[in-house]
Amino acid sequence: MKPRVAVHKFSSCDGCQLAFINAGEALLQLATLVDIVHFAEAGYADEEAVVDIAFVEGSISTPQELERIRTIRANSKTLITIGACATSGGIQALRNMHDTQQWVEGVYAQPEVIALLADSTPISERVKVDFELWGCPVNATQLFAVVRSLLSGVTPLLEQETVCQECKRAQTVCVMVSRGEPCLGPVTRGGCGALCPAVGRDCYACFGAAPQANTAALAEQFAAQGLAPEAIARRFLFINSHSEPFHSEGKKWQGEGK
Amino acid sequence: MMSDSTFLPQSGLAQLLTELAAGHRIIGPQVEQGAVQYRSLQGAAELPWGVRVAQQPGSYRLQRQGSERAFAWANGPQALKPLLFAPRESLWQVVKTAAGLSFSETLPPPERLAVIGVRSCDLAALALQDRHFLQGASPDAHYARRREQLFIVAVNCSHPAATCFCAASGDGPNAVSGFDLLLDELDEGFLLTPGSEAGQQLLAALSVSGVTPAQRQQVEAQRRAAAVQQRTLPSSSLAGRLLELASSPRWQQIAERCLACGNCTAVCPTCFCHSEQEVPQLDGEGSEHLRQWDSCFSAGHSLLHGTPLRADTAQRYRQWLTHKFDSWHQQFGRSGCVGCGRCIAWCPVGIDVTEELHALCGDEA
Numbered sequence: 001m002k003p004r005v006a007v008h009k010f011s012s013c014d015g016c017q018l019a020f021i022n023a024g025e026a027l028l029q030l031a032t033l034v035d036i037v038h039f040a041e042a043g044y045a046d047e048e049a050v051v052d053i054a055f056v057e058g059s060i061s062t063p064q065e066l067e068r069i070r071t072i073r074a075n076s077k078t079l080i081t082i083g084a085c086a087t088s089g090g091i092q093a094l095r096n097m098h099d100t101q102q103w104v105e106g107v108y109a110q111p112e113v114i115a116l117l118a119d120s121t122p123i124s125e126r127v128k129v130d131f132e133l134w135g136c137p138v139n140a141t142q143l144f145a146v147v148r149s150l151l152s153g154v155t156p157l158l159e160q161e162t163v164c165q166e167c168k169r170a171q172t173v174c175v176m177v178s179r180g181e182p183c184l185g186p187v188t189r190g191g192c193g194a195l196c197p198a199v200g201r202d203c204y205a206c207f208g209a210a211p212q213a214n215t216a217a218l219a220e221q222f223a224a225q226g227l228a229p230e231a232i233a234r235r236f237l238f239i240n241s242h243s244e245p246f247h248s249e250g251k252k253w254q255g256e257g258k
Numbered sequence: 259m260m261s262d263s264t265f266l267p268q269s270g271l272a273q274l275l276t277e278l279a280a281g282h283r284i285i286g287p288q289v290e291q292g293a294v295q296y297r298s299l300q301g302a303a304e305l306p307w308g309v310r311v312a313q314q315p316g317s318y319r320l321q322r323q324g325s326e327r328a329f330a331w332a333n334g335p336q337a338l339k340p341l342l343f344a345p346r347e348s349l350w351q352v353v354k355t356a357a358g359l360s361f362s363e364t365l366p367p368p369e370r371l372a373v374i375g376v377r378s379c380d381l382a383a384l385a386l387q388d389r390h391f392l393q394g395a396s397p398d399a400h401y402a403r404r405r406e407q408l409f410i411v412a413v414n415c416s417h418p419a420a421t422c423f424c425a426a427s428g429d430g431p432n433a434v435s436g437f438d439l440l441l442d443e444l445d446e447g448f449l450l451t452p453g454s455e456a457g458q459q460l461l462a463a464l465s466v467s468g469v470t471p472a473q474r475q476q477v478e479a480q481r482r483a484a485a486v487q488q489r490t491l492p493s494s495s496l497a498g499r500l501l502e503l504a505s506s507p508r509w510q511q512i513a514e515r516c517l518a519c520g521n522c523t524a525v526c527p528t529c530f531c532h533s534e535q536e537v538p539q540l541d542g543e544g545s546e547h548l549r550q551w552d553s554c555f556s557a558g559h560s561l562l563h564g565t566p567l568r569a570d571t572a573q574r575y576r577q578w579l580t581h582k583f584d585s586w587h588q589q590f591g592r593s594g595c596v597g598c599g600r601c602i603a604w605c606p607v608g609i610d611v612t613e614e615l616h617a618l619c620g621d622e623a
Contacts, residue, residue, distance in 0.1 A: 026540055148540055151542060152542060157535070162519045167334075169345035170345070176316075178317060210519075212570075212571055217517055
């Protein structure tokens, strides 16, 4: 029997699910290797299915989502988070640093129908996660490599190096050294192929912090190059604001928040 | 050696490139993405005419000058290394067949490359890379394939950067060997010195004239001036010295500034560390074995059976510096540093290897 696979969605933009769909031919090949039993965006809907591999996109933001993720965990042999939302709480975790209730009351005509948890959190804060794939969105090559590893019965090899390593191998000229851009590549986990520097812009760390991330030294360098403290704070408090060491580094430069 | 030299007027550069292009794909310096980079060169017009470079720790900026020279810049982030030791390449592949696994090597297609503009520091680095990849017990077939047909036109460095210290490492600024043809650039043209039989042949096809005493004097003055550099190395050999400083508090101080990003090792022209990985096809019917540049600053570099031997940045920086400047002597009979200064300029936080060495050895920079 072929392994059963589900792709679930929580609070997110659907962009990581699109990494599957955009893969085109690879997705068709995947469909011959596994049974995709739940993937609402692609048309398969059986959310309660018991599966071998569950991919989870999105963060846990509501009481209903908390219940759903517990059921999914119980039904899944291997649970893999895909993308920044599921892995670190995502861009929507910016609300964790503010009074969410006040925002809800300011935005919605009937705030009482909006049920929210106090924080937008990564899946791993709620249930056990077996593997985490970073990125906003995830990189399809990484995604399919993890699937291949699991099909072969080997532990997937996850990226540990910095974006700088990929950037230098691509022979992209460093945007920080040559132009003074506040690039987060030196403290960011690789896996994207150093996409942003390749098009001449600074990395904004959508793949999260690299294992040895020395955010303090990089932030000091940004300051020495003239970046204002608030701007430094925003570099770190962005897509992965809820994860360390970005959270503490950002708060340090922001001064007192919340 | 300058006695073999002849003079080629600036207008003759096009002829030199045409002669080279007859048997080679030419790689030459060009401005791309705000830096001088070695790329396929279609003609003399693509060279970085009038470009100079200002380099400081953590900073590299192009400057346009009125000067009519093509080689008046100090090195950019890379030169020969990526042309010979590919940043990422397939070493072999394997497919499942009815008879079992079938392996095949994936050598790069043979190609005659000519690189123009190579600096003395990079020739010294090339000699070290040759030593590592070709002169050991198991020569590297991929490196050898690219290396054996390489034609090198070196250019003596006339405008070293503030980050350069090739005079201190003993590797420049003037090239003495390892090239086919050597150029000294003057405003009105080039002094040409052959370094091999192939270089001699190329020279014979060019419309050159004798070198005037004034031109000779200008070149001599230029060579002397380029050797006056700001950065120095500790005055006595570091062989055996850094390893004795393994417990210096300086390593921890450097680690507080170091990002462990690995930029220094990626731009270092002598760093040869790499990692290898399997890239299987999704259907599991075949796999490619990839080699890519790695760094002693990455976690995987010292990972043995799931345990990193050098878990923190202080240990990784110490590994890099002690290998490069100390244990390299034991391994290759000389220091692993050629004084190009790239690790200083391209470090995002501007850590200066010469400053660290002076501090570790307890002497003044």
